[in-house]
Amino acid sequence: MAERIKASEKFKRDRVPMKEQDPKERIKNFNEVPYGYSFEEAIKEAQRCLQCKPPACVAGCPADVHVPEFIDKILDEDVEGAFKEIKLTNALPAICGRVCPQEEQCEGACILNKKGKPIAIGRLERFVADWAREKGVVDEPPAEDSNVGKRVAIVGSGPAGLACAADLAKLGYDVAIFEALHKPGGVLVYGIPEFRLPKAIVQYEVDQIKEMGVKIYTDYVIGYIKTVDELVEEYDAVFLANGAGAPSFLHIPGENLNGVYSASEFLTRSNLMRAFDFPNYDTPLNVGKRVVVIGGGNVAMDAVRTAKRLGAEESIIVYRRSRTEMPARAEEIEHAEAEGIQFELLTNPVKILGDDNGNVKGLECIRMELGEPDESGRRRPVPIEGSNFVMDVDNVIVAIGQNANPIVARSATGVETNKWGYFIADENTGKTTHPKVWAGGDIVTGAATVILAVGAGKKAAKSIHETLSQ
Amino acid sequence: MAKILKKEQWSDTIFSMLIEAKDVAKAAKPGQFIILIPKEHGERIPLTIADSSLNEGWVQIVFQVVGKSTLELSRMNKGEELFSFVGPLGMPSEVEKFPGKVVMIGGGIGIAPIHPIAKKLKEMGNHVVSIIGAKTADLLIMEDKIREASTEVIVATDDGSKGKKGFVNAVLEELLTTEADNVSKIWAIGPPIMMKVCAMSAGKFKKPIIVSLNPIMVDGTGMCGACRVTVGGKTKFACVDGPEFDGALVDFDELMARQGQYKELEQKALELYKSKEGVA
Ligand SMILES: Cc1cc2nc3c(=O)[nH]c(=O)nc-3n(C[C@H](O)[C@H](O)[C@H](O)COP(=O)(O)OP(=O)(O)OC[C@H]3O[C@@H](n4cnc5c(N)ncnc54)[C@H](O)[C@@H]3O)c2cc1C
Ligand SMILES: Cc1cc2nc3c(=O)[nH]c(=O)nc-3n(C[C@H](O)[C@H](O)[C@H](O)COP(=O)(O)OP(=O)(O)OC[C@H]3O[C@@H](n4cnc5c(N)ncnc54)[C@H](O)[C@@H]3O)c2cc1C
Ligand code: SF4
Ligand code: SF4
Ligand code: FES
Numbered sequence: 001m002a003e004r005i006k007a008s009e010k011f012k013r014d015r016v017p018m019k020e021q022d023p024k025e026r027i028k029n030f031n032e033v034p035y036g037y038s039f040e041e042a043i044k045e046a047q048r049c050l051q052c053k054p055p056a057c058v059a060g061c062p063a064d065v066h067v068p069e070f071i072d073k074i075l076d077e078d079v080e081g082a083f084k085e086i087k088l089t090n091a092l093p094a095i096c097g098r099v100c101p102q103e104e105q106c107e108g109a110c111i112l113n114k115k116g117k118p119i120a121i122g123r124l125e126r127f128v129a130d131w132a133r134e135k136g137v138v139d140e141p142p143a144e145d146s147n148v149g150k151r152v153a154i155v156g157s158g159p160a161g162l163a164c165a166a167d168l169a170k171l172g173y174d175v176a177i178f179e180a181l182h183k184p185g186g187v188l189v190y191g192i193p194e195f196r197l198p199k200a201i202v203q204y205e206v207d208q209i210k211e212m213g214v215k216i217y218t219d220y221v222i223g224y225i226k227t228v229d230e231l232v233e234e235y236d237a238v239f240l241a242n243g244a245g246a247p248s249f250l251h252i253p254g255e256n257l258n259g260v261y262s263a264s265e266f267l268t269r270s271n272l273m274r275a276f277d278f279p280n281y282d283t284p285l286n287v288g289k290r291v292v293v294i295g296g297g298n299v300a301m302d303a304v305r306t307a308k309r310l311g312a313e314e315s316i317i318v319y320r321r322s323r324t325e326m327p328a329r330a331e332e333i334e335h336a337e338a339e340g341i342q343f344e345l346l347t348n349p350v351k352i353l354g355d356d357n358g359n360v361k362g363l364e365c366i367r368m369e370l371g372e373p374d375e376s377g378r379r380r381p382v383p384i385e386g387s388n389f390v391m392d393v394d395n396v397i398v399a400i401g402q403n404a405n406p407i408v409a410r411s412a413t414g415v416e417t418n419k420w421g422y423f424i425a426d427e428n429t430g431k432t433t434h435p436k437v438w439a440g441g442d443i444v445t446g447a448a449t450v451i452l453a454v455g456a457g458k459k460a461a462k463s464i465h466e467t468l469s470q
Numbered sequence: 471m472a473k474i475l476k477k478e479q480w481s482d483t484i485f486s487m488l489i490e491a492k493d494v495a496k497a498a499k500p501g502q503f504i505i506l507i508p509k510e511h512g513e514r515i516p517l518t519i520a521d522s523s524l525n526e527g528w529v530q531i532v533f534q535v536v537g538k539s540t541l542e543l544s545r546m547n548k549g550e551e552l553f554s555f556v557g558p559l560g561m562p563s564e565v566e567k568f569p570g571k572v573v574m575i576g577g578g579i580g581i582a583p584i585h586p587i588a589k590k591l592k593e594m595g596n597h598v599v600s601i602i603g604a605k606t607a608d609l610l611i612m613e614d615k616i617r618e619a620s621t622e623v624i625v626a627t628d629d630g631s632k633g634k635k636g637f638v639n640a641v642l643e644e645l646l647t648t649e650a651d652n653v654s655k656i657w658a659i660g661p662p663i664m665m666k667v668c669a670m671s672a673g674k675f676k677k678p679i680i681v682s683l684n685p686i687m688v689d690g691t692g693m694c695g696a697c698r699v700t701v702g703g704k705t706k707f708a709c710v711d712g713p714e715f716d717g718a719l720v721d722f723d724e725l726m727a728r729q730g731q732y733k734e735l736e737q738k739a740l741e742l743y744k745s746k747e748g749v750a
Contacts, residue, residue, distance in 0.1 A: 246693065247695045261695075265688060
């Protein structure tokens with residue numbers, strides 16, 4: 001049992017920092033950047049928790065992780081107990097502990113946030129999940145048998161689909177996930193890079209869900225091989241969690257030149273297909289000396305840091321607003337800066353220039369200044385006339401967002417979409433306009449976060465259970 | 471997992487395989503394709519569905535060895551399982567009963583993908599004229615199956631070793647010169663340069679021509695944009711908007727440039743594989 005410290009002492013202590021790979025080293029490899037807490041560090045951080053009743057942090061977590069309870073178990077030195085406590089509500093703790101935007105979720109809600117020192121809930125969650133994986137602890141709650149024989153089909157194996165599957169499996173349902181790609185995980189496997197989320201960890205958490213009896217059919221594109229209408233016939237309920245997987249382009253001249261990638265293509269080649277390990281893996285990726293990534297979100301940061309690791313001498317972000325407006329998490333921007341990523345802010349691309357062979361050789365940009373705030377409340381960037389200039393570049397990676405992919409929707413009669421092609425679903429239940437169909441995750445909200453997708457999957461599971469047990 | 475049920479070698483570089491894939495066979499329509507990964511460390515390669523059998527639960531692929539992945543695939547044998555096999559993908563061909571004749575042009579390995587379309591068109595009561603061509607008689611594939619699926623067949627080889635001597639577009643122009651009024655639709659599938667010249671020939675006679683594009687792909691589901699092609703001045707994703715497009719509107723030069731974008735790396739992968747496996 002670790003010591004319980006006095007409240008006054010708790011307020012005095014700072015967050016326990018997490019050690020990470022030296023930037024000079026890490027830009028040469030794809031190993032994970034942060035090392036995670038040691039047992040001692042975890043105890044030290046856990047000691048600061050006030051064990052609030054009711055806990056503000058839990059209200060900030062879409063997966064309802066029992067935060068004070070699991071932290072208390074860490075202090076009991078019962079990490080296995082802590083793991084089981086987390087798994088009661090969250091099937092993907094090693095993933096969430098790494099990639100949740102905690103500052104907006106649990107940690108943002110933590111009472112200690114007032115003093116700027118919220119408990120490092122994500123790091124503790126990660127510590128517990130990693131410990132359990134290393135020790136081989138599995139948590140398979142016995143499935144209830146009352147729902148055996150009731151069948152639910154899930155389209156997509158991203159976090160929304162996985163979370164929904166796990167909760168339904170616990171309730172005893174027969175769950176089948178249909179996944180278009182050859183590996184389950186969605187953006188967790190094809191989008192988020194290895195150095196932020198090792199694929200072995202995703203695989204492990206997916207395997208745990210399979211252990212619960214969930215069947216995952218990969219290489220199975222709903223809309224082609226089977227329609228949603230057919231799934232509705234064959235299953236008692238259908239959950240659509242196919243993500244928002246269609247890349248946006250800028251629609252500027254030169255965008256189809258060789259060397260121009262969508263961030264999705266660039267990251268899929270590197271992550272899912274492991275082009276970073278070419279020619280041991282067969283999928284190629286051309287990365288030149290100077291790479292420009294257009295955009296200022298998390299996806300742009302992942303692409304630009306990946307390009308650096310793939311050998312770009314200069315890896316540059318081009319973003320049309322200023323640093324304060326960048327949508328990427330502060331932590332991601334700081335990591336990028338430490339790795340020597342350059343930022344061309346208040347800059348907008350107007351044209352991509354090519355050579356005679358159809359390869360990219362330059363990017364013409366225009367400087368911007370900030371004008372009046374727009375609908376989003378952010379100050380609108382306006383071009384400064386005559387400020388055009390050309391950057392010499394070998395690659396341009398476009399990371400300006402995703403749209404809804406229509407393949408699933410067009411095979412789903414009676415499931416309405418909004419004008420952008422996203423499914424219309426109730427925020428609290430995931431119910432769509434079809435009585436047997438639920439939807440959640442990015443394909444409802446547009447590109448969002450892992451934890452919001454997990455939350456949506458859980459809500460849909462609850463609603464499906466309520467409906468099917470009537 | 472998709473098992474290889476049958477393998478045949480049709481020429482030095484052309485192979486046919488029947489792959490066990492019940493659900494794919496059930497859903498497959500003419501004009502669609504699959505994507506497979508031969509072995510675990512492999513890449514995703516698209517191949518057209520050349521034929522399928524609902525009853526026997528297989529899908530036929532016909533491929534030409536051009537690089538590492540197709541070489542590796544060609545060295546796999548009956549009974550082995552492919553690491554990944556997904557389909558059907560892409561929009562099916564828009565087939566209907568057309569007035570007059572429909573002309574199907576297949577060049578080289580492109581003969582395989584015209585087969586299911588011709589077969590379907592004939593089933594629907596069309597008068598199907600197939601023009602199939604290859605460099606030389608040895609490389610001419612699927613002649614019997616094409617005959618079965620067509621009303622008339624014209625064979626052409628570049629060197630005249632079989633049928634007419636010359637390119638398929640010359641045969642097309644000849645045909646259109648004598649009976650353009652009687653032709654209501656043309657399909658042309660083969661190397662981009664062949665499709666480009668066929669589209670030009672059809673254009674001379676103002677005849678609609680459909681081509682099937684084969685840009686480099688990754689996912690094949692509209693998620694990555696690797697397969698971007700310009701059609702009528704607009705960017706399209708060949709995997710989900712196509713692979714078939716109006717030949718008059720396609721920017722073939724861009725397609726050819728984009729197909730070559732990994733040449734050096736592909737060469738490196740091929741050489742490494744050959745030296746590891748001891749293949750000449
Ligand atoms: C590069 C990148 C980095 C990100 N970083 C973070 C981060 O650090 N933190 C964070 O919280 N969020 C991050 N996000 C966002 C987060 O990953 C997504 O919001 C989340 O994955 C959405 O989950 P989902 O389950 O709705 O969809 P997805 O993860 O997109 O999964 C959908 C799945 O459905 C499959 N599918 C699609 N169509 C079909 C079909 N027709 N048939 C069968 N299957 C189909 C797809 O292949 C995919 O596997 C990032 C996103 C990207 C792209
Ligand atoms: C919709 C579609 C249908 C196709 N149908 C057939 C078919 O029925 N029979 C057949 O023989 N070929 C077909 N192809 C072409 C086939 O996919 C390529 O020949 C194959 O991918 C080459 O792989 P490789 O590793 O052997 O050669 P590489 O050495 O990797 O490449 C040789 C050339 O093949 C092309 N290529 C490479 N990788 C890809 C990729 N991932 N996607 C598409 N093209 C690529 C490039 O132009 C490249 O320069 C089709 C392509 C598409 C897009
Ligand atoms: S709000 Fe913060 S201090 Fe309170 S229980 Fe949650 S993590 Fe602990
Ligand atoms: S799942 Fe995410 S939001 Fe919830 S407690 Fe864990 S890190 Fe915080
Ligand atoms: S191959 Fe990825 S979008 Fe077409």
